[in-house]
Amino acid sequence: MTKGTAHGRPHLFVMIPRVARGFLLLLLFSTFAGAAAMEDAVRDLAARISARLAPEEAAHVTLHNLSSLSDVEAARVQAMIDRALRRDLRNATPLEIVLTISENLKGFLLVAEIRRANERAVEMVPYHPDPARAPAPSVLTMEKKLLWEQAAPILDLAVPADQMLVLDTTGVARYERRAGKWERADFVRASGTTARDPRGRLETNGDSLKVELPGETCRGTWAPALALQCEAGGIFSAGRNTIEMADSPPFFSHAQIGGEHVFAEPDGRIHVYDAERKPAGAFDDWGSDFAPISSTCTDAAGIVATGPAGRESNDSIALYHLVNRTPVRASDPVEFPGPVTALWPATNGALAVVRNLSTGRYEAYSLTLDCGR
Amino acid sequence: MKRTASRSIVAVSVLLAAGTLEAARRPRYGGELRIETRATPRTPDPSEAAFLSYVFETLVRLDDRGEPEPWLAASWTHEPARKRWIFTARQNVKLHNGALWAPGLISVADDQPIEKILRDLARPRNAVVVRAEDGSPVGTGPFRIARWEAEKSATLTAHDEYWGGRPYLDRAEIRMGRALPEEALDFELGKADVVEIPITDLRRFRQRGVPVFVSPPSEILALEFEGTLANDAIREAVALSIDRGAIYNVLLQKQGEISGALLPLWIGGYSFLFATERDVSRARQLASPPRTLAFAYDRQDAMMRAIGERIAVNTSEAGITMRPAAGTTADVRLERLPIISRDPWLALEELASLLKIPWPSAAGTPYDAERVLLEGFRVIPLFHLPDAWALSRRVRNWPHLADVWLDARETP
Numbered sequence: 066m067t068k069g070t071a072h073g074r075p076h077l078f079v080m081i082p083r084v085a086r087g088f089l090l091l092l093l094f095s096t097f098a099g100a101a102a103m104e105d106a107v108r109d110l111a112a113r114i115s116a117r118l119a120p121e122e123a124a125h126v127t128l129h130n131l132s133s134l135s136d137v138e139a140a141r142v143q144a145m146i147d148r149a150l151r152r153d154l155r156n157a158t159p160l161e162i163v164l165t166i167s168e169n170l171k172g173f174l175l176v177a178e179i180r181r182a183n184e185r186a187v188e189m190v191p192y193h194p195d196p197a198r199a200p201a202p203s204v205l206t207m208e209k210k211l212l213w214e215q216a217a218p219i220l221d222l223a224v225p226a227d228q229m230l231v232l233d234t235t236g237v238a239r240y241e242r243r244a245g246k247w248e249r250a251d252f253v254r255a256s257g258t259t260a261r262d263p264r265g266r267l268e269t270n271g272d273s274l275k276v277e278l279p280g281e282t283c284r285g286t287w288a289p290a291l292a293l294q295c296e297a298g299g300i301f302s303a304g305r306n307t308i309e310m311a312d313s314p315p316f317f318s319h320a321q322i323g324g325e326h327v328f329a330e331p332d333g334r335i336h337v338y339d340a341e342r343k344p345a346g347a348f349d350d351w352g353s354d355f356a357p358i359s360s361t362c363t364d365a366a367g368i369v370a371t372g373p374a375g376r377e378s379n380d381s382i383a384l385y386h387l388v389n390r391t392p393v394r395a396s397d398p399v400e401f402p403g404p405v406t407a408l409w410p411a412t413n414g415a416l417a418v419v420r421n422l423s424t425g426r427y428e429a430y431s432l433t434l435d436c437g438r
Numbered sequence: 439m440k441r442t443a444s445r446s447i448v449a450v451s452v453l454l455a456a457g458t459l460e461a462a463r464r465p466r467y468g469g470e471l472r473i474e475t476r477a478t479p480r481t482p483d484p485s486e487a488a489f490l491s492y493v494f495e496t497l498v499r500l501d502d503r504g505e506p507e508p509w510l511a512a513s514w515t516h517e518p519a520r521k522r523w524i525f526t527a528r529q530n531v532k533l534h535n536g537a538l539w540a541p542g543l544i545s546v547a548d549d550q551p552i553e554k555i556l557r558d559l560a561r562p563r564n565a566v567v568v569r570a571e572d573g574s575p576v577g578t579g580p581f582r583i584a585r586w587e588a589e590k591s592a593t594l595t596a597h598d599e600y601w602g603g604r605p606y607l608d609r610a611e612i613r614m615g616r617a618l619p620e621e622a623l624d625f626e627l628g629k630a631d632v633v634e635i636p637i638t639d640l641r642r643f644r645q646r647g648v649p650v651f652v653s654p655p656s657e658i659l660a661l662e663f664e665g666t667l668a669n670d671a672i673r674e675a676v677a678l679s680i681d682r683g684a685i686y687n688v689l690l691q692k693q694g695e696i697s698g699a700l701l702p703l704w705i706g707g708y709s710f711l712f713a714t715e716r717d718v719s720r721a722r723q724l725a726s727p728p729r730t731l732a733f734a735y736d737r738q739d740a741m742m743r744a745i746g747e748r749i750a751v752n753t754s755e756a757g758i759t760m761r762p763a764a765g766t767t768a769d770v771r772l773e774r775l776p777i778i779s780r781d782p783w784l785a786l787e788e789l790a791s792l793l794k795i796p797w798p799s800a801a802g803t804p805y806d807a808e809r810v811l812l813e814g815f816r817v818i819p820l821f822h823l824p825d826a827w828a829l830s831r832r833v834r835n836w837p838h839l840a841d842v843w844l845d846a847r848e849t850p
Binding site for chain 2: 333
């Protein structure tokens with residue numbers, strides 16, 4: 066029995082007659098697969114071109130780059146194909162090959178046009194580029210540390226004692242550290258309804274666990290085993306992305322600094338209220354996510370807030386102080402490889418979740434103020 | 439032309455993976471989006487208008503790269519003994535009438551490769567449409583149809599129990615059958631949030647600071663021959679006589695791309711392999727003795743009219759007179775043909791169907807299929823053009839209607 070799921074593709078050849086497999090293999094290779102690295106793709110293309118060369122012919126390759134590949138990388142492709150097609154022939158007949166590096170939705174495409182007087186043959190080989198390299202670490206006064214990464218959107222994460230709890234859109238997982246690696250030890254599905262901009266909060270107190278999801282609250286334990294009972298209600302609005310609490314309008318984020326309250330509200334602005342909850346100002350400099358942060362080594366407590374980058378581009382987080390109800394940046398921004406999708410206060414710091422734009426995976430980082438600077 | 443207009447609105451949201459940049463601010467729920475379009479769908483049939491993909495969903499959907507992915511079907515299993523593929527329905531999917539969607543066993547004969555089956559299931563015409571007791575169509579998508587006035591307007595409202603999360607908008611009001619000047623006027627008067635704009639007006643809108651969204655090329659401008667008056671040689675002569683470069687630089691203001699292929703570069707990756715060069719002397723040889731062809735194009739569309747007139751001038755240099763067609767019959771038509779899928783096979787099959795060209799079932803690659811489809815010059819691709827919209831400042835995340843939200847910091 067062959068099965069296709071959201072996480073795996075079906076095996077294709079189970080019921081396909083043997084005679085059709087060659088055709089389908091060619092079709093798949095040409096259009097759907099194309100997972101070869103550049104070196105493999107060049108080697109494959111060179112073999113296909115060589116098969117079309119007469120014994121006395123020597124390929125002369127001209128390169129066109131219509132893709133987003135850099136000139137340096139394109140030159141590398143040319144050098145590789147030249148090397149692969151090199152022949153030591155006396156009185157060779159030159160054969161013109163136009164090699165075009167093209168690009169479509171699925172990746173890059175190496176296209177060779179083999180031109181003779183009254184004939185033109187075309188060979189194509191697709192390939193996917195190597196994954197982007199991680200950006201170099203920044204020099205910062207606030208430090209980030211990657212705690213965990215996974216495919217499903219992480220909503221919150223906690224590290225009580227020597228264990229790790231991860232709340233994502235499917236439920237809560239408990240991980241134990243074994244031989245220096247986190248290994249999943251337990252999982253409980255949370256019955257939260259789906260939200261288009263999912264949010265969730267995870268709080269531990271001793272062995273007890275509380276999970277807030279849109280429209281419901283789940284209570285239970287995380288040790289010795291995960292167990293949760295959910296009921297309707299809670300701080301997150303059902304099916305929405307806002308938090309609703311008594312005596313405040315719906316909001317995305319909240320922090321209390323001194324006697325002042327700061328809210329990110331659905332109107333897109335950051336509102337400041339005084340101790341009596343009267344409006345005291347508003348500004349636009351932050352995104353919707355921020356969190357209060359404190360440190361044992363400094364009294365530089367403040368608010369860490371996301372930057373103005375788009376949610377489809379790399380984001381940053383910086384430390385701010387409120388001076389006369391106006392934000393003043395107090396640290397260099399910490400850069401991330403994608404948009405920040407969650408930012409929560411944590412013990413001695415904050416927790417940031419980022420959707421890595423290169424990998425598409427979600428990464429949870431701890432943020433701490435650097436005591437050494 | 440009908441087959442173009444009916445697909446224009448939000449069609450590119452089906453083609454695109456990512457839309458405009460979101461603000462770092464979290465999306466706000468609520469509000470009404472006012473859209474205007476030339477499209478005139480008569481019925482809420484998923485294959486009539488692309489925005490209906492937000493009402494009626496398919497078992498399988500094409501992902502960002504044009505690969506099939508589970509949608510209303512969560513998984514599929516092959517049962518060799520029964521020679522069928524069994525599709526498992528996604529759980530907890532609510533229909534727009536509040537009922538649970540429980541289709542029971544969904545099975546498909548395994549007489550074709552699974553990739554082909556999945557591509558077919560992703561076609562809009564294969565969307566899941568449940569008939570209510572009164573016969574009205576009920577879907578599962580993020581929006582439900584609250585009102586439908588054929589060819590004039592429609593109201594879509596948020597499906598609160600949508601399995602993928604309620605959309606941000608409360609409502610989308612869509613006015614259909616609007617002429618481009620009417621759309622532009624309503625936009626200027628603040629009566630519409632999203633309107634289609636001619637690509638030739640892009641520069642003007644941008645210079646005024648109006649947010650615009652331009653898709654990757656999503657339609658083909660092509661000549662299509664009918665009847666037998668124009669033989670192979672005449673058709674090739676027409677293809678060789680057209681000065682695509684001048685039309686692109688002047689009339690299209692360098693929007694889109696010159697092409698001799700059916701699929702644009704971003705989908706196929708090989709369009710440059712099809713010739714676009716002009717060769718008037720060769721065209722003259724092929725067109726001898728001189729011929730006259732009845733030529734039809736949409737005279738109400740300023741861009742089409744200008745291009746049609748330029749093509750007639752070009753072909754006359756090769757000895758082919760293109761006189762305006764009288765009535766509905768013509769020897770050659772200037773057409774705008776939609777590209778309805780990111781998947782090259784699906785897109786080509788639809789184009790072949792529109793053009794009534796037999797599908798080359800033996801083709802091993804999309805490139806091979808195109809070569810066969812374009813043999814004999816029955817159709818001559820000229821340009822691949824993007825769609826363009828002007829957006830009011832409060833619109834975020836266009837063109838993905840389910841993810842569009844209205845920024846309260848901007849006034850309507």
